[in-house]
Amino acid sequence: MEHTKEQSYQLKATELLRADAAKIEQLIKVQMDHLTMPQCPLYEEVLDTQMFGLSREIDFAVKLGLIDREEGKLLIDTLEKKLSLLHEAYTNK
């Protein structure tokens, strides 16, 4: 199946953003898995920095018209929800 160059930019942009989101999700998962270790700190700064980086990439892609604003928002919102579960779990541990 042939894609136009336009579609190919859009597909590649979505792919890159999903990959970056997956990396953050993995970071959250690792933090969750270490929850039972009393001395493990929550790397909030690392997660915040990565979230900021991803949100800048998404804004850039939205401005370029490579992804929908809604699609970008969904990526961020999904991660925000997981992050908030992580914070909750740390608060209650």
Place this chain on the structure above:
Amino acid sequence: MEHTKEQSYQLKATELLRADAAKIEQLIKVQMDHLTMPQCPLYEEVLDTQMFGLSREIDFAVKLGLIDREEGKLLIDTLEKKLSLLHEAYTNK
């Protein structure tokens, strides 16, 4: 003059990245202009955050093939040089 869709993404990407770089340059300029005021702090964290954001956008654009790696590097290097002049000026004030 007609541009292909591919060129139009490339032009727009370059335009957006230059605009973001110009914003940081302006931030640096404002800091430079306030250098003589003894109580003015250096907003290093703000500048660092903005530089990180821009570098993520540039990496993303390079990966998509929207700008050359060299062009992106030049944008960052130019700002880094101005930042380093600012730091020097603060150290010697």
